[in-house]
Amino acid sequence: xxxxxxxxxxxxxxSTWSWTITLCLLAFFFFSLFPAFSRDSMVxxxxxxxxxxxxxxxxxxxxxxxxxxxxxxxxxxxxVILLGSIQAMNNGLMLLSKETRxxxxxxxxxxxxxxxxxxxxxxxxxxxxxxxxxSVYTLFTLPLVQFFSKxxxxxxxxxxLLLINLSLLFVQCIFFALGLLLSVIIPKxxxxxxxxxxxxxxxxxxxxxxxxxxxxxxxxILPYKYFNPLYILNxxxxxxxxxxxxxxxxxxxxxxxxxxxxxxDFLV
Amino acid sequence: xxxxxxEIKANVKSTVVWGICLVFLIAAGMSKYAASAQSGQSIxxxxxxxxxxxxxxxxxxxxxxxxxxxxYCVLFTYITMIVTIHATLLGATIVxxxxxxxxxxxxxxxxxxxxxxxxxxxxxxxVLMIFLNLVSFIFSxxxxxxxxxxxxxxxxxxxxxxxxxxxxxxxxxxxxxxxAMKVKAKTAPVLASGTLLFSFMLYQLIMxxxxxxxxxxxxxxxxYNAINIISPEGVPAIFHILACTLILVFxxxxxxxxxxxxxxx
Numbered sequence: 129x130x131x132x133x134x135x136x137x138x139x140x141x142x143s144t145w146s147w148t149i150t151l152c153l154l155a156f157f158f159f160s161l162f163p164a165f166s167r168d169s170m171v172x173x174x175x176x177x178x179x180x181x182x183x184x185x186x187x188x189x190x191x192x193x194x195x196x197x198x199x200x201x202x203x204x205x206x207x208v209i210l211l212g213s214i215q216a217m218n219n220g221l222m223l224l225s226k227e228t229r230x231x232x233x234x235x236x237x238x239x240x241x242x243x244x245x246x247x248x249x250x251x252x253x254x255x256x257x258x259x260x261x262x263s264v265y266t267l268f269t270l271p272l273v274q275f276f277s278k279x280x281x282x283x284x285x286x287x288x289l290l291l292i293n294l295s296l297l298f299v300q301c302i303f304f305a306l307g308l309l310l311s312v313i314i315p316k317x318x319x320x321x322x323x324x325x326x327x328x329x330x331x332x333x334x335x336x337x338x339x340x341x342x343x344x345x346x347x348x349i350l351p352y353k354y355f356n357p358l359y360i361l362n363x364x365x366x367x368x369x370x371x372x373x374x375x376x377x378x379x380x381x382x383x384x385x386x387x388x389x390x391x392x393d394f395l396v
Numbered sequence: 397x398x399x400x401x402x403e404i405k406a407n408v409k410s411t412v413v414w415g416i417c418l419v420f421l422i423a424a425g426m427s428k429y430a431a432s433a434q435s436g437q438s439i440x441x442x443x444x445x446x447x448x449x450x451x452x453x454x455x456x457x458x459x460x461x462x463x464x465x466x467x468y469c470v471l472f473t474y475i476t477m478i479v480t481i482h483a484t485l486l487g488a489t490i491v492x493x494x495x496x497x498x499x500x501x502x503x504x505x506x507x508x509x510x511x512x513x514x515x516x517x518x519x520x521x522x523v524l525m526i527f528l529n530l531v532s533f534i535f536s537x538x539x540x541x542x543x544x545x546x547x548x549x550x551x552x553x554x555x556x557x558x559x560x561x562x563x564x565x566x567x568x569x570x571x572x573x574x575x576a577m578k579v580k581a582k583t584a585p586v587l588a589s590g591t592l593l594f595s596f597m598l599y600q601l602i603m604x605x606x607x608x609x610x611x612x613x614x615x616x617x618x619x620y621n622a623i624n625i626i627s628p629e630g631v632p633a634i635f636h637i638l639a640c641t642l643i644l645v646f647x648x649x650x651x652x653x654x655x656x657x658x659x660x661x
Contacts (some may be wrong), residue, residue, distance in 0.1 A: 130599075157601060161449065164605040168447035177444055203453045207597060214593070229496070318493065321585050322485045326417065329481060333421060333474045 129245045132236075136253035151261065152268040154263040159202040160196055160373040162276045169195045170297020179231035191359045191369065197277040201269075202357030205292060206335070209352060214328050216300035218259055223250040224389070228316065232392045236300065241347050249387050251382070254304055262297040263372055269293060276283050290363045293365070298374050302351045303328065305381035312388040315355040316395055381391070397514065403490065403520035412522045413483045417530040421474060422532065426539040428469040449604040458623065464544025465552070468536065471624035475532055476560050476617065481592060483525055483564040487571025488588035490517050491642030491654070495581035500659050510654055518572070518647070525564045533557040552626060559631065562639050566616050567592060569646035576654040613638060 165330045173195060224247070227233040236246060266367060273289060274281065307324070335352040347353045354370035434650035451458055460466035493515070494500040503513065533553065535581035540548050570591055599617035602608045618634035 154597060155556060158604075161604050164607070165449050168449055172446050194601050207600065211593070211597075275546070295641055318497075319485065319489055321589050322489070325481050326414070326478075327590060330417065330421075331475070334424070336474070345626070 129241055129249050130240075132246060133174070133249035133253055136250055137256065140219065140253055141256045143215075143219075144260055148212070148261045148264045149370040151211055151225050151265050154211060154300075155204065155208055155265070155269050156209060156272060159166070159201065159272055159276065162200050165200050175217075176360065193358065196274050196279075196285075198288060198361055201273050201289070202292065202361055206352070209296060210328065210332050212261065212296050212300050213303040213331075213351075215261065216254075216322055216323045217303035217307040217328055218320055219254045219257060220309075221311045221323060222307075222318065223254055224308070225314075225317040225320060226313045228394055229318075237394070240258070243390055244277040244386065246388060253356075254302075258297055258300045258304060262293065262300070265296065266290065284364060285361075288364055291364065291366065292355070292357045295360070298355060298371075299351055302354075302374055302379050305378045305385075308385045309381040312385050312392055331335050399508070399516040400520050403517055404523060407486065407520070407524055411482070411528055415493065415528055416477065418478055418523075418528070418532050419535045421478065422471065422535050422539050425471040425474070426464065426467065426543045429461075430543045431463055431474075432461070432489075433469075444575055452603040463546060464540050465546075465548060468540050468553075469626060472556055472560075472622045475536070475618075476563055476620070479525075479528055479532065479560055479564050480567040480617075481566040482528060483569045484588045484592045485570040485585060486521050488575050489571075489584040490521055490575070491572065491646065492575035492581040492584040495660060498554070504508070504659060514651055521572075522565075522566060522587060525561070529557055529561045529564065532560070537660075538539060556620075556622060556625050559625050562643075563616055563620050565615065566643050566646075568640055569586060569643050569650070571651045573646040574652075576650040576657060578657060581660070616642070643657065 176194075193202075201261060227236055236244070270286065270289060274286075277285075306307055306327070307320075310323065311320075314323075317323065329351060333349050334346070351374075355366060359367060412534070430464070433521040448458070459469040486487075494503055504510075536547070536553050537550055540553065567588075571588040572582070573586040574591075575581070577584070577587075579587065595617055598611065598615040599621075602611050602615065603620060616639065618624075619639050620631060624631045624635070
């Protein structure tokens, strides 16, 4: 069991570090637009101020957080989450299906270990990849945002930033679990990246499109809406209901994966 | 001919699924317009007055969101994204899948040249891409007409879809090129998707700040976006030239590299 875990870790190592570096670079390049953002923010602030407070609250904009570096970070975080979930879902889909594709499944299953053990070691390796990505990314972005923020260091903001970055891990878990589940449901996966891209981009597009006019009911099926960074900035906490939904979904999907994997007929 | 038909048959199912996704996206997007036309009017006008960076952050461009066509222009970005993802993956897998599924021995012992194989695969892919493009064109027209009250300029939508097709072809060529390169068959889709994601992220970045406009030549999404296509001047000639050159370079490159590619079994 330990050896499978070690093997999967090794297989994932390169991809994990490339993703981590990509995410950091992405945050860096988008964040380097902050000067342009604050330059233009005066016009926008005037526009928004002319609006009744009720409407502003409706679209979740509190003027002070919105125009701070942290507010800007909350916006660009959408792109980070997009890439992060591609990584997670692709890993989830690939971990099991690659054995079938590479015709190594008979080798693996003939070993004196149960399917539970195989799946557990694979899930642990995938989980580790996501934890590494989120932690390194967080270590990189904390000083980055602080560098652009001219106001003195506030514990409150740093705490919000940590919470926002931690939500990357949660969303990754959702997509990882979804990938795992799909990999045991779909009989033969030809290309994991195709399934990943179409799923993740569908959610992303729905999310971007929902941003203009908010639809409360739709929120429950859009993982990207579960952890609204602007809400986190204003309240220093998550919306608990969505944290519960995330946990339930992840536990449910993983449980189903175990159950289906136990009886899965592998096409060799 | 049989190879051509075989490729069509092998990919038609997934292409139809992409088509259904597209129809759903257009329907959902345009019905959103119908909903916002009643309530969210004021917010849309507000957004249209904002500086560019905020418009990009809110996921809308500098379009008139009070008309169905303006709303469609926002949607167009996402339509191009979907069709180009399809094209990239098609290009990256249609050649490399033979090695992956260990069917290359079977294919390459047939009395046909590699050039012939690639040509057939290219033609089959073009048909599939045109199919997807037509689906999005027909349903775009349908839903914009259905939800919009004012008359719709179908010539504009035609031009937009023409631009989308060139983007499809361009991204297909990139995928095609990746799978002909001397890398492992597994790596081709990863390389191609990486290029696609890079172009998309760069496009989003450029759209935020006018100082970055010079970088537009680096990302195909900036060549044929709705802003360029609906502007009175049309798409700048340089972008047409660039797109066609890139398609040619990548396609010819794919054919040349593939001649000497070492097929692993």
